[in-house]
Amino acid sequence: KGWLSLSHMASDITKFPFKSWIKCQQKAINQHKQELSEFPHPQGPFIVRKTIARMITLSRGVVCEPEQVVIGAGTQLLIRQLMESKTEKTRIAMENPGYSRFYTLLKNMEFPVQLVDLDNKGMNIERAEQSKANLLFVTPSHQFPTGKIMPISRRIELLNWSLQNNDRYILEDDYDSEFKYETDNIPSLQSLDRNQRVIYTGTFSKTILPGLRISYMVLPPKLLRDYQNHHQHLIQNSNALALYTLHYFIQTGEYDRHVKRMNHYYKVKRKKLVTYLRSYFKHTISIEDIPAGLHFVATFKTEKRYEEVETHAKKEKLEIYSMRRFMLQHQPKQPGKIKLIIGFANLQDEDIEEAVNRLGKCVGIH
Numbered sequence: 001k002g003w004l005s006l007s008h009m010a011s012d013i014t015k016f017p018f019k020s021w022i023k024c025q026q027k028a029i030n031q032h033k034q035e036l037s038e039f040p041h042p043q044g045p046f047i048v049r050k051t052i053a054r055m056i057t058l059s060r061g062v063v064c065e066p067e068q069v070v071i072g073a074g075t076q077l078l079i080r081q082l083m084e085s086k087t088e089k090t091r092i093a094m095e096n097p098g099y100s101r102f103y104t105l106l107k108n109m110e111f112p113v114q115l116v117d118l119d120n121k122g123m124n125i126e127r128a129e130q131s132k133a134n135l136l137f138v139t140p141s142h143q144f145p146t147g148k149i150m151p152i153s154r155r156i157e158l159l160n161w162s163l164q165n166n167d168r169y170i171l172e173d174d175y176d177s178e179f180k181y182e183t184d185n186i187p188s189l190q191s192l193d194r195n196q197r198v199i200y201t202g203t204f205s206k207t208i209l210p211g212l213r214i215s216y217m218v219l220p221p222k223l224l225r226d227y228q229n230h231h232q233h234l235i236q237n238s239n240a241l242a243l244y245t246l247h248y249f250i251q252t253g254e255y256d257r258h259v260k261r262m263n264h265y266y267k268v269k270r271k272k273l274v275t276y277l278r279s280y281f282k283h284t285i286s287i288e289d290i291p292a293g294l295h296f297v298a299t300f301k302t303e304k305r306y307e308e309v310e311t312h313a314k315k316e317k318l319e320i321y322s323m324r325r326f327m328l329q330h331q332p333k334q335p336g337k338i339k340l341i342i343g344f345a346n347l348q349d350e351d352i353e354e355a356v357n358r359l360g361k362c363v364g365i366h
């Protein structure tokens with residue numbers, strides 16, 4: 001048998017409605033030949049921004065006008081553009097463990113980035129204060145990679161933090177917020193913000209296809225002006241045909257139906273995997289069983305080191321990533337334990353047993 005994937009990066013394209021997508025693409029070509037023959041608006045076509053604004057208002061409670069939406073080919077690109085347009089001195093604080101690609105991007109742009117440890121509610125507010133940062137990067141819906149869902153109390157504390165100085169902002173990366181299996185959807189942090197302090201980012205990488213590179217950012221008015229002044233020369237970098245296709249995919253209700261279908265599909269698959277992992281590893285595994293997203297963190301009791309497990313996984317043809325990928329500053333490893341990121345989007349039901357057997361060999365339990 002070939003490679004099996006417990007990667008958190010994959011998405012399950014076996015369930016994507018390609019026929020509907022192609023129908024929407026045909027409609028986009030029929031209706032928008034003229035627009036496709038011109039340069040799109042730097043922030044993306046207005047009607048697509050309007051559709052996205054309406055969608056995130058309905059699904060996430062985000063309060064915004066289409067003028068505040070900026071579309072881009074990936075969240076990293078949007079964050080790079082935002083940071084290039086920041087006028088005052090920016091000092092950043094990020095969650096640790098956190099999203100290493102943003103950390104690397106921000107360090108490469110030579111911003112000071114403080115790492116803030118998490119407590120059970122997400123970013124620790126005292127440490128955020130101590131960091132002297134004026135821009136916090138947080139993932140409140142489903143902390144990446146630990147999965148913690150930030151309670152309203154901590155969200156209020158963060159918003160209060162942002163009020164203490166008018167150069168303070170919070171970047172809410174709402175990644176992976178579409179998949180919630182038990183808890184109903186907690187509205188976005190941005191929906192609680194009454195002082196235009198929250199920058200909101202989202203992506204279609206997990207709900208449609210990562211290869212499409214369609215992501216979006218919602219800027220508060222002041223930052224939108226800075227962005228527009230700084231980036232007048234910019235041309236929209238996401239593919240306009242894909243954007244108009246997305247517009248019809250959402251308008252026709254296909255998007256909502258697909259996300260609902262995938263929620264059910266992932267919920268069932270996640271449960272099967274968690275159940276089998278528990279029966280196989282028994283007391284040697286503990287799972288942060290937060291019913292959301294396309295991966296969860298599992299802690300294994302083993303004397304093996306991260307390097308050994310990662311090397312063994314390759315030999316077993318099992319694609320899996322460890323918490324080391326997201327420990328942004330070297331943290332002492334807990335003795336006798338390792339944490340792995342267990343992704344299940346790309347694991348077919350019939351491969352669950354085989355994948356877990358291979359995992360057992362890697363962590364040296366069986």
Ligand SMILES: Cc1ncc(COP(=O)(O)O)c(CN[C@H](CF)CCC(=O)O)c1O
Pocket residue numbers: 008009010073074075076099101139144173175202203204205210214215325
């Ligand atoms: C925290 C977080 N915010 C945004 C994105 C979305 O980025 P984009 O598709 O460019 O819009 C990701 C995507 N993460 C990737 C797939 F899971 C890569 C993970 C890895 O590098 O381990 C992410 O983790």
